[in-house]
Amino acid sequence: MSKGKLVVVGGDAAGMSAASKVRREQPDREIVVFERGNHTSYAACGMPYFIAGQVSDSDQLIARKPAVFREKQNIDVRTRHEVINIDVDSKKVEVRNIKEDSTFWESYDELLIATGASPIRPDFEGIDSDGIFGLSTLQTGIDVFKYIEKHSPKKAVIVGGGYIGIEMAEALLDLDMEVTLFDMAPQVMTTMDKDMADLIAEYMRESGVNLFLNEKLDSFEAKNGTVTSVLTDQREVEAELVILGMGVKPNAALTDGTPIETGVKGAIKVDKKLQTSVPGIWAAGDCAESYHLIKKEKTWIALGTVANKHGLVAGINLSGGDLEFPGVCGTAITKFKDLEISRTGLSEKELEESGIKYKTAMIESRTRSGYYPGSDKINVKLIAEENNGKILGGQIVGFAGSAKRIDTIVTAITAGMTAQNIVDLDLSYAPPFSPVWDPVQTAARRLV
Structure with a gap:
């Protein structure tokens, strides 16, 4: 059942994921989105590749333009509109029309803050x-x-x-x-x-x-x-x-002077359903906290994957569902030229700060069978809990075919698996893809 007018502050990953989900579930609900920039639903992670010329047009980084949201989904997206104040008592937001340099107040029944993060x-x-x-x-x-x-x-x-x-x-x-x-x-x-x-x-x-x-x-x-x-x-x-x-910092200044609480690193404090401390107000994406699956505590991680999942969970709950965001491990991947880089879970430094006793294994292997053309180096580091061997973290640095192996490690962490469990996995093998012992399993063998 609709809970009235929904106002979303921020038109990128979390905000538009939530708005789109609400629209699918509640076709007649009034939805207004305010975005201070020119674009909605864009792939910020693609910017270096656009700058380098590997992506020929910036429009290729836009998943859906404001006009599409308005015309195809009946979502009232207003770009170049910045929300500058929230009156939680009267359920209104103050909005600045940047183009016209004027302000007005907009009412809401429910509010989602998805303001992202800004470079330090x-x-x-x-x-x-x-x-x-x-x-x-x-x-x-x-x-x-x-x-x-x-x-x-x-x-x-x-x-x-x-x-x-x-x-x-x-x-x-x-x-x-x-x-x-x-x-x-x-x-x-x-x-x-x-x-x-x-x-x-x-x-x-x-x-x-x-x-x-x-x-x-x-x-x-x-x-x-x-x-x-x-x-x-x-x-x-x-x-x-x-x-x-x-680095970046959460855009949480909109909560200043309101009862909306902030938490880790100044991010907006939310529960697992992404509700803030004020009923009827939600927060999602890079401006909001997450829950760390290993530390079992609140954390703040600004990643596009997290923002999109936040948006989906918030959208489900805003449209009458009941879903919790399970948490994050901090999984991330990138590359420098031919070198692939990925990580998940906790590093040694983080484990020392958390007081968790651990053991590590770091190995150098090959991305494919050594005799197969294109085989190259891969370095894998696994970190496991000292007493029970449960996987706590993993890092990979290597060449073509290396970095996405991090997904095996984060799956193991999420499932509570041990190093022995990884060794026992029935992973696929053929010379063009892996040695007979996958490098992740080779690292795990060093921990058992």
């Missing part, structure tokens, strides 16, 4: 200079593409060695730029253990990236308002283009 952009000197970009929305990706097209930069600096930093390093190398990457941490990919991250760093340097770790960003220098160099605590590097990949 510290207040360094010169950070607002032209040529410095953070990637979050599709529009920011388009802005980078147009800037490169117009200015043809030859020297690029990336600040941060996480997913965005690594993917953009590949993209800018493909565009024949000299690429320098800084990170204040002693390794790239801090969600992984250093022994695995070092394999990535070595390959990046071999591929031509000037990689500097353990260096803190100090400031940016500019001439006539355009960036010219990046300064760290150890050096100065020329820059005609700068990409900030320093």
Whole structure:
């Protein structure tokens, strides 16, 4: 049964997944979506590949445009409209029409906050200079593409060695730029253990990236308002283009001054049904908390997979269903050129912080039978609980055919399997796909 008018704040993965599910279940319900940007339902993860020219048109990254939602699904999507205030007592949101620079109040019966996350952009000197970009929305990706097209930069600096930093390093190398990457941490990919991250760093340097770790960003220098160099605590590097990949933070400022509670890392606090602390108000996607399946506690993980699943669960519950979001393991995958990278579960650092005793195994194997053409290296690290052998985490770094094996590991974690259970799995085998002992099973054998 419909609970009246639904207002959704945010028109990307979580917001539109929820709105679409509600529409399928409740064809006559009034649904209004406010999106402060120009686009809805886009693949932000595809931006580095669009910038590199591997995706020929930004429209290819859009799953469904606002007009389609309006005309085919009768969802009132209003782009360039930013919700700036929530009055929970009167059940209204204050909306700014960005194009007209005017504001108005919109009523709701139920409200879903799906405002996503934003790049961390510290207040360094010169950070607002032209040529410095953070990637979050599709529009920011388009802005980078147009800037490169117009200015043809030859020297690029990336600040941060996480997913965005690594993917953009590949993209800018493909565009024949000299690429320098800084990170204040002693390794790239801090969600992984250093022994695995070092394999990535070595390959990046071999591929031509000037990689500097353990260096803190100090400031940016500019001439006539355009960036010219990046300064760290150890050096100065020329820059005609700068990409900030320093992480993201949840867009939860909309809850300020309301009874809506925030939790881990400032994300909006939700229960497993994605309800906030205020009845009738829900939150989903990168702005909201999740539940960690291994730690058994609230966490915050900004990933497109999580956002889409959040949206589906919220949509089911908003349309009268009763479903809980089961939780996350932090599974993620990326690549740098030919090197595939993936991880799931907890790292050694996280386990030490959690006080869980563990054991590890790290092996080097082959992606296919060694004699088969195209066989290449794969490194697998498995982490298991010390006492019972239950799998707690896994990391993979290797070449073609490596990274998606992480799905076997996260399935094992979700099912509560042990290293022996993985060894016993009846996995498929043929020389073009795997050695007779799959590398994941080879790692598991070291733990039993």
